[in-house]
Every structure is written in structure tokens, then in C-alpha cells.
Amino acid sequence: MVKTKHIIIAGVFLAGGIIAFFVFFQSEEAKVKKQFERVAKQIEKSSEESIVVSATKANRIGEAFTEICTVHAPAYSFSRDIPSDEVSTLILSMRSQYSEISVKLYDFVIDFPEKGIAQAGLTASMEGKLTTGESTADLHELNCRLRKIEDIWRIEEVEIVQVLKK
């Protein structure tokens, strides 16, 4: 009986240890993934969202980027260095055209080519409803470079991969 009791206690401690490990010692890969999920959540919009919430979300999105973020979109012949506060303004103006936005991220491939730098590949799907009532759906492959600044992974470069070249 004593033996069984000891085994149960040891099991509980082991399970607690494993949970604590995953809660407190997140891998760098998980942190990068979480940063993208955070950005996706800030981009998302519900029909009841107020202007104040929209502005707060746009500001938070800006915090996920480095001071200057480079955006390449060869399909649209677009390549520009954008300051993080301008990223917020751009996203705020994009969000204002929609009444609803839903963002889903899939197929993360994360690599760390050097210390403090992460290279992430992913598929982003954005579905939305414009204020005019029209529904939209966009699907893109993204290649991003992130830099770890003050223990936060910030997006430094975004490339919208041209999967189909017209």
C-alpha cells in the first residue's frame, strides 16, 4: 500500500514538473510562433469592435516589429522599408476597410541561422468581410526574419512569396 502511494506521489510530481517545464521554459521556436499568433490575433476583427479597441490593437501590432521593417512583395512589385509606427497606421487603415477579419496561420518552419535571428516560413490565410458587405479570402506563403530585441522576437523582414507568377 505504501509503495502504491509513493508511486502516485512521484507520478504527480513528475506530471507537475513536466507541465511547469512547458509553461516556464518555452523553447525559442514556441516563442517565435507565439509572436506570430499574437500579431494574427491583433489583426483579427469582429463586427462589434470599437474604434478604441482598433487603435489599441494597431499599436500593439507595431510593437511586434523592429524599428524599420522591410516588406517585399514581388507579385505586386513592392519592396519598402517601413517604420514600425507606419506599420501600425497601415494596418489600422487596412482594418478600417473591413467589418470582420479572421487570420489563421499554418505550417510553420522555423530556423535559427545565427544567435538572435530567426527565419520563419508559414502559410497565412486571411478571410474577411469588407464594410461594403463583400467577402474576401487571401492565402499567402510568408518568409519572415525576426530579431530578438530585449528578449522579444520582433519581425524585421517580411517576404510575400510568389507561389504563382502571372
Add this chain to the structure above:
Amino acid sequence: MFRGQISLKPNLKHFLFPKITKRYLLRICLLAFLAFIFFRFICVPFRIKGHSMEPTYKHGGFNFCFRLRYIFSEPEKHDVVAIRLAGERVVLLKRVVALEGDVVEFRNGTLFLNEEETHETYVRLPSSWNLPPREVDKGHVYVVGDNRSVPIDVHQFGQTPIERIMGVPLW
């Protein structure tokens, strides 16, 4: 019981509630493993989202992506293919309309290949697309959705490397 008649009752009971033996568990594990291999690497189930392949494939439809289709062959014109993006969880479903070296052009909704008009039976919705001629690069195929009723700027189409082709829908 008549002579020659087989009683199904014990067999059915044995089938529905088998004795959990070592051999039975091994068989279950083997079956689960084979099902995993089959549905993960050979016939991957997927749901169709979007209207770009209508009317051939409707939004909300279900299908399987057969991944072994191009092991010993190359994609051909009019094949419907699944094109992977960053990974394999989300793919694009499109139709191959031209192969490497072909010159693709749209004139008022009609596809021209190497300056010859092509009759596409799978395109049922009216289109008014216009696209200047362009040559398909080596190692690429040109893919377009069957639904050309949407504006040309909105529709995702164009040339893609053959390596991006993951397989074909099973039906």
C-alpha cells in the same frame, strides 16, 4: 438448426467483442500504423475552401489528395493539381493549362496556347480575361482555376515550379 446452416451469432459476437489478446493488439497497432501511412503520405484528406475551381470542385467539398500520381510521370495539360505553400496543410487546387516552353495568353476570356485557341470544356462560367502572351519557364507549369468569372486581378493563377505540386485530387 438445419443441417448446413451456419449460426452467425457467435461469429458476430466474436467480431464485435473480440478477446483482447496479444495478437489482437498487435493487429490493431499494425492497422493504425498502416492507416496513418496511407492517409498521411498517400491519400491525404482535404476540404475545398473557395470558389476558384467551380463548377468542377465546389466550395465545401471533400476529397483526397493522391500523392503518388507523379512519381513516374510529369503533370500534363488539363490535370487538376494540388500546389503546396509553406507546408502541406493548406494547398491550392488549380488546373494545369500549359507546360514549360508554352506561350500562354488570354484574349477576351479565351485561352490561347502558342497562339492557338484552346477549347476548355471545364470552363463553364463566362469570362472576359485579357492577359498578354508569356512563356512558361523551364521546370514550371502554368496553372489556372476553372472559375474565370471573377476579375483577373482577384484570381490566383500563374506559373509554379513542378516541385510544388503535391498530388492530384482522387476524383
